[in-house]
Amino acid sequence: MFKHSIKVMTLILMAGLMVFSSCKKDDEEEAPPVIVLDGIYVTGAATAYAGYDAKAMMAITRNEVTQEDRASLYELYIPLKGGQPFSIAQKAGAVTTIYGPGAGWGIVAAPTNDEPKDGIIQRGSVEATANTFTVSADGMYHVVIDMDLMIAVTCQVHWGIIGAATPDGWGTSTVLMESAFNGTTMLWEINNMELHGGDWKFRYSNGWKIELDTNIDVGGGDKGVKVNTNFGGALDALVPGGDNMVNDAPGIYTIEFEYVLGSGYTATATKTGDLPLTDWTGVVCDGVGTGISADNPNAIVPDPSGWAWGNKLIADNAGVPTVAGDVYTWVWTSVILEAGEGFKVRTENGELPPVGGANFDAGYGDLDVANSSTHVVDAGGNLSVDLKDAYTITLVIDAADSDTKTITIIEG
Known part of the structure; x- marks a missing residue:
């Protein structure tokens, strides 16, 4: 009986040691690579x-x-x-x-x-x-x-x-x-910024x-x-x-551009207020490009601006618009345009106007096709004509309609 008890105790002790050894082995396992x-x-x-x-x-x-x-x-x-x-x-x-x-x-x-x-x-x-x-x-x-x-x-x-x-x-x-x-x-941001209607990018x-x-x-x-x-x-x-991204809700904005490593960039543009109407009074506009013929008596040859693109021609009335309420109109009368060459109309030299608004250049995307000559064609977003001749160009900006720009070009 005594011998049997000793045998039983020995077996229990060995089992305990095995369990202890097994747990120790688990605890010492290395973390996966x-x-x-x-x-x-x-x-x-x-x-x-x-x-x-x-x-x-x-x-x-x-x-x-x-x-x-x-x-x-x-x-x-x-x-x-x-x-x-x-x-x-x-x-x-x-x-x-x-x-x-x-x-x-x-x-x-x-x-x-x-x-x-x-x-x-x-x-x-x-x-x-x-x-x-x-x-x-x-x-x-x-x-x-x-x-x-x-x-x-x-x-x-x-x-x-x-x-x-x-x-x-x-x-x-x-x-x-x-x-x-x-x-x-990291974060990049700007507050109280005027964001007009039009396209833009980061x-x-x-x-x-x-x-x-x-x-x-x-x-x-x-x-x-x-x-x-x-x-x-x-x-x-x-x-x-x-x-380009297009803003179709002009206003005062807070723009945030946030970066997180591993995720990249995210952006938000939050409108916080309305824009005041732009006053385009006294803002000089010109036409510029290889499509503006050097044959025009008042052409500035070559374009002296940073664009250095063809020739430059100031609008009638010393380049400033006539004003009717919130509507501003610039006219270039009987401008000789070269066939197959491009041009745009813009704030003079593409620079910021002296009073309000933003500088701009306007091309075929702003053309009133239905009311313009059939000789006017799209040249990669620029304006162009397929027949050299004299044309009258009219640019209208409606300040009350988010500074919407409309160009018409007719023969004569």
């Missing part, structure tokens, strides 16, 4: 993440030349710390390739007319190397790489809005106020695009690889290089 997705990342001390985080993964983007996705062109908007290193890393299965600056990498001293002017651009070749990229100051940056060309770009990002609906028209961006630097989320650092290459054949007769530095489309569906 972090899965890093295949892709191209921006990583390093300059970023909010030390390793590889899906929120810092670059995405395929549009080639501005074709406005279609290019399989080898990647971009990421990301806040970066000045003076700290970062790299572009490609993960492909078990293989990691770290890219850094190669030959010719450096600051772009003379950007093209369409490239950002208010942000430092760095551009050049990249290679597999331990050398790292840096930027000079904390802020938002646009990081771009083409994996076929092995060319990369970084550019400092200061967001603004531009377009006929905005205070400065298409001449220059209206700057959005930028929040304090943050590695994962763009950064006063530029439309950045070139990576200008010679490579991308098909369809197009050459070059460029990345968009603007967003269009719609407020709730922003698209790089997308169509």
Whole structure:
């Protein structure tokens, strides 16, 4: 009996030890490894993440030349710390390739007319190397790489809005106020801004695009690889290089443009008040373009404005409108127009009027086709005629109807 009891106790003790050992083994199991997705990342001390985080993964983007996705062109908007290193890393299965600056990498001293002017651009070749990229100051940056060309770009990002609906028209961006630097989320906004009826876009650092290459054949007769530095489309569906957004509810607005790392940009435009009627009294308008014939006695040849497009002709009455209530009318009488050439009417030199409103240029989209000559044709949004002759051009702006513009062109 005593021996049997000892045997039973021994069995219980062994079972307890087995249970204890099993629990200990479970407690000591290592955490599952972090899965890093295949892709191209921006990583390093300059970023909010030390390793590889899906929120810092670059995405395929549009080639501005074709406005279609290019399989080898990647971009990421990301806040970066000045003076700290970062790299572009490609993960492909078990293989990691770290890219850094190669030959010719450096600051772009003379950007093209369409490239950002208010942000430092760095551009050049990249290679597999331990050398790292840096930027000079904390802020938002646009990081771009083409994996076929092995060319990369970084550019400092200061967001603004531009377009006929905005205070400065298409001449220059209206700057959005930028929040304090943050590695994962930032905000740009403007309050109490007059947003008129018309089209507009978001763009950064006063530029439309950045070139990576200008010679490579991308098909369809197009050459070059460029990345968009603007967003269009719609407020709730922003698209790089997308169509102009149209404001059909003029007023006083608060506009917010928010960034979250891993999610990208979102935008809102909240109307907070109504616009006062624009007073166009005394505002000078001109016609400009290669369609304005140098045969006109009063033509200014060539156009001396920043457009430098063909010739310029001030409207009758020293360029200022006649006024009837809230309706303003400019007339160009018996203007000789060249066949097959384009022109527009605009506030003089495309500049902001001295009193109220916004600068503008008006083309075929504002033409009253039904009441105009059949010789007037669309030239890619510009006005044109298919017969050289003398025409009378009339521009009417109805301030009470959100500054709606109507152009008629008749023979004679």
